[in-house]
Amino acid sequence: xxxxxxxxxxxxxxxxxxxxxxxxxxxxxxxxxxxxxxxxxxxxxxxxxxxxxxxxxxxxxxxxxxxxxxxxxxxxxxxxxxxxxxxxxxxxxxxxxxxxxxxxxxxxxxxxxxxxxxxxxxxxxxxxxxxxxxxxxxxxxxxxxxxxxxxxxxxxxxxxxxxxxxxxxxxxxxxxxxxxxxxxxxxxxxxxxxxxxxxxxxxxxxxxxxxxxxxxxxxxxxxxxxxxxxxxxxxxxxxxxxxxxxxxxxxxxxxxxxxxxxxxxxxxxxxxxxxxxxxxxxxxxxxxxxxxxxxxxxxxxxxxxxxxxxxxxxxxxxxxxxxxxxxxxxxxxxxxxxxxxxxxxxxxxxxxxxxxxxxxxxxxxxxxxxxxxxxxxxxxxxxxxxxxxxxxxxxxxxxxxxxxxxxxxxxxxxxxxxxxxxxxxxxxxxxxxxxxxxxxxxxxxxxxxxxxxxxxxxxxxxxxxxxxxxxxxxxxxxxxxxxxxxxxxxxxxxxxxxxxxx
Numbered sequence: 001x002x003x004x005x006x007x008x009x010x011x012x013x014x015x016x017x018x019x020x021x022x023x024x025x026x027x028x029x030x031x032x033x034x035x036x037x038x039x040x041x042x043x044x045x046x047x048x049x050x051x052x053x054x055x056x057x058x059x060x061x062x063x064x065x066x067x068x069x070x071x072x073x074x075x076x077x078x079x080x081x082x083x084x085x086x087x088x089x090x091x092x093x094x095x096x097x098x099x100x101x102x103x104x105x106x107x108x109x110x111x112x113x114x115x116x117x118x119x120x121x122x123x124x125x126x127x128x129x130x131x132x133x134x135x136x137x138x139x140x141x142x143x144x145x146x147x148x149x150x151x152x153x154x155x156x157x158x159x160x161x162x163x164x165x166x167x168x169x170x171x172x173x174x175x176x177x178x179x180x181x182x183x184x185x186x187x188x189x190x191x192x193x194x195x196x197x198x199x200x201x202x203x204x205x206x207x208x209x210x211x212x213x214x215x216x217x218x219x220x221x222x223x224x225x226x227x228x229x230x231x232x233x234x235x236x237x238x239x240x241x242x243x244x245x246x247x248x249x250x251x252x253x254x255x256x257x258x259x260x261x262x263x264x265x266x267x268x269x270x271x272x273x274x275x276x277x278x279x280x281x282x283x284x285x286x287x288x289x290x291x292x293x294x295x296x297x298x299x300x301x302x303x304x305x306x307x308x309x310x311x312x313x314x315x316x317x318x319x320x321x322x323x324x325x326x327x328x329x330x331x332x333x334x335x336x337x338x339x340x341x342x343x344x345x346x347x348x349x350x351x352x353x354x355x356x357x358x359x360x361x362x363x364x365x366x367x368x369x370x371x372x373x374x375x376x377x378x379x380x381x382x383x384x385x386x387x388x389x390x391x392x393x394x395x396x397x398x399x400x401x402x403x404x405x406x407x408x409x410x411x412x413x414x415x416x417x418x419x420x421x422x423x424x425x426x427x428x429x430x431x432x433x434x435x436x437x438x439x440x441x442x443x444x445x446x447x448x449x450x451x452x453x454x455x456x457x458x459x460x461x462x463x464x465x466x467x468x469x470x471x472x473x474x475x476x477x478x479x480x481x482x483x484x485x486x487x488x489x490x491x492x493x494x495x496x497x498x499x500x501x502x
Contacts, residue, residue, distance in 0.1 A: 033060045041066045042080035045087065126421075133417050141448075362470035369463040376456045383449045 038060060041047060045066035052062060066087040068074045074087050078095035081087060087095040094102035388394070 032056055038063055039082050039085070041085060042077065042082070045077050045080070048088065130417065130421075133413050136413060358470070359474040362467070362474065365470075366463075366467050369467070373460060373463065376452075376459065380453065380456055383445060383452070386445055 041064070045068065047063060048065040048067040049059065049062040051067065064085045066077070066081075066085065068077060068087060068089050071089050071091065071093050074089045074093055074095055078087055078101075081095065081097035083097050085097045094100075384394075
């Protein structure tokens with residue numbers, strides 16, 4: 001391994017032989033040779049060997065390679081090289097004893113390999129720090145996810161409060177609308193009363209004017225009649241009496257008309273009520289006639305049955321009374337049982353409604369869970385495609401290639417460290433692309449992929465189990481309710497109709 005800055009010089013000096021193996025069974029390999037019989041480098045030329053960490057087999061070759069700082073020194077000293085010797089500069093210029101010369105601008109893939117190897121070694125030294133940063137980032141991410149879940153729960157609670165507030169606001173708006181309608185009705189009634197008051201005031205003014213006019217006429221009449229008082233007093237009294245009688249008769253006729261009008265209105269209301277009552281009585285009478293006909297038919301059948309029985313009426317009467325008492329008691333028991341069963345049917349109906357409500361909620365939860373599952377599947381497919389694109393691996397095989405600990409890392413510090421390393425990588429040139437991709441995915445994809453895959457599998461299992469349990473419980477409750485109601489109805493049908501099957 002060459003020291004930093006000597007990679008290009010070493011690669012230029014050894015060329016393709018740099019990649020030869022030390023294993024003697026390989027097609028191309030280095031074997032150990034002695035350096036005692038080799039000539040020394042000319043005076044003024046430094047040996048390249050001190051700047052390179054090489055195995056023993058490369059020491060003979062390195063002992064014949066010189067090193068100069070500048071190309072000018074290389075041009076000046078190249079003519080002194082002995083057979084088998086060569087000279088390289090720090091910039092990568094190469095001189096060989098036989099005149100072969102390579103400029104520093106020529107490409108050298110082995111120098112790039114050595115540079116990448118040195119950079120890889122530096123990154124391997126920094127791997128524990130990166131692992132700690134990734135672990136810290138993982139912990140920070142878990143805390144962020146936990147805070148996100150808490151915020152989501154708070155958001156859902158606030159949404160519920162908001163919906164309740166909207167419902168309350170709708171009720172208040174409805175109440176406000178009703179209040180506005182009542183206020184409009186009151187305003188209309190007030191307007192009508194004001195108009196009535198105005199009309200009454202106008203009538204009062206008219207009556208006052210009439211009274212004033214009558215008073216004036218009366219005064220004129222009294223003045224005119226003062227002279228004829230003696231002659232016409234009886235005639236006037238009679239006329240006034242006739243007028244008073246006519247007025248009283250008119251008032252009685254008016255009162256009688258008003259009473260007849262009110263009586264007519266009351267009678268019309270009574271006739272309408274009577275029509276409704278007659279219609280109801282007709283319906284009840286029809287039902288009663290129907291019941292009486294059925295009762296008559298039953299009594300005729302009973303009479304025929306009694307006629308066909310023996311004449312021992314006393315004993316038969318006692319038996320009938322006994323049977324009637326027994327049947328009455330049985331009827332009472334059946335009525336009590338019917339009330340009990342009706343209560344049970346009511347309770348069963350309530351339980352059935354609750355079960356239907358639970359089933360509806362379960363269906364809504366299932367639909368929500370299916371939507372969530374589809375979203376998670378899409379996210380997982382996207383992550384799988386991203387992992388395939390960046391790593392050329394399936395997500396299940398990532399753990400086998402992972403060489404760092406992903407727990408306890410802070411994501412911000414990890415991101416800063418990653419950006420710093422990216423800048424260093426850009427500054428120093430190309431490195432192992434595989435290692436860079438792995439470092440990027442450690443931040444972006446892998447940790448989230450492993451955790452979300454486990455969460456997804458667990459969520460799918462829990463959702464499927466919950467849906468199956470809810471479906472099973474709802475089916476059992478519905479079947480139990482149906483069986484209970486059906487059994488009760490069959491028993492009740494048998495008791496009420498004396499046999500048969502519903």
